[in-house]
Amino acid sequence: MNDNKTPHMASVYDEQVRQTIPEYVLFHDQIIDLVKAYNDAPSVWLDTGCGTGTLAMKALEQFKDTSFILTDPSVDMLNIAKTKLAGNNRVRFAGSAGTLELDLPGKSIDVITAVMSHHYFDIESRRKATENCFRMLKNGGVFVTFENIRPNSEKGVQIGLERWKRFQLAQGKSEESVQKHLMRFNTEFFPITLEEHRHLLRKTGFGFCEVLWVSYMQAGFYAIKS
Incomplete structure (x- = not known):
């Protein structure tokens, strides 16, 4: 049985996610660059669904005066993150919870990131998780999320999945493992x-939202609370 919602055990997640998600290594760089462009000195940054702590580890180097709060539903992921970030007094772990359950004080956070996590929710849970992020942000705070996405047509889905398959095979994954992963589309994660992403952000109350990044069947978005 897996120890988190991804198809990878926490102990091998860092290696295998790069073989599974195209351009995954650039997601964190895009987020950091976006935050720098908008607010180069955030006070508090919440990374929910933090995984093994890679984003926080990179961001700590770029934002010298920022405090980070990390959460993830997987205890195993959190334990790896705690090892990576051991001894850093600007990092606080707020327990094994995702954005749906997280209960931090409202209007207290400058940046919230949720990378490859909300697509596991159904529509109603996704709405509630997004609203919770909105609640926790300060006015003027920024929410950044990266997710698997769904093309507008069934033909687009077919072509997108074929491209995703070709990417994974080129990374050395077996035909069996690739097919197993692609079968999770709309059965274990729900793009x-x-x-629909932009509509959700606007309906939640964000005064401003934009697409940050699109590649294969993944996209990044950012929204500002005003």
């Missing part, structure tokens, strides 16, 4: 379209 929505680019416009």
Whole structure:
């Protein structure tokens, strides 16, 4: 039995996610660059669904005066993150919870990131998780999320999955493991379209939202609370 919602055990997640998600190594760089462009000195940054702590580890080097709060539903992921970030007094772990359950004081956080986590929710749970992020942000705070996405047409889904398959095979994954992963689409994770993402962010109350990044069947978004 797996120890988190991804198809990879926490102990091998860092290696295997790069073989599974195209351009995954660039997601964190895009987030850091976006935050720098918007607010180069955030006070508090919450990384929910932090995984093994890689984003926080990179961001700590770039934001010298920022405090980080890390959470993840997987205890095993959190334990790896705690090892990676051991001894850093700017990092606090707020327990094994995702954005759906997290209960931090409202309007207290400058940056919230949720990378490859909300697509595991159904529509109603995704709405509630997004609203919780909105609640926790300060006015003027920024929410950044990266997710698997769904093309607008069934033909687009077919072509997108074929491209995703070709990427994974090129990374050395077996045909069996690739097929097993692609079968999770709309059965274990539930992508929505680019416009559905934007609609959700606007309906939640964000005064401003944009697409940050699109590649294969993944996209990044950012939204500002005003």
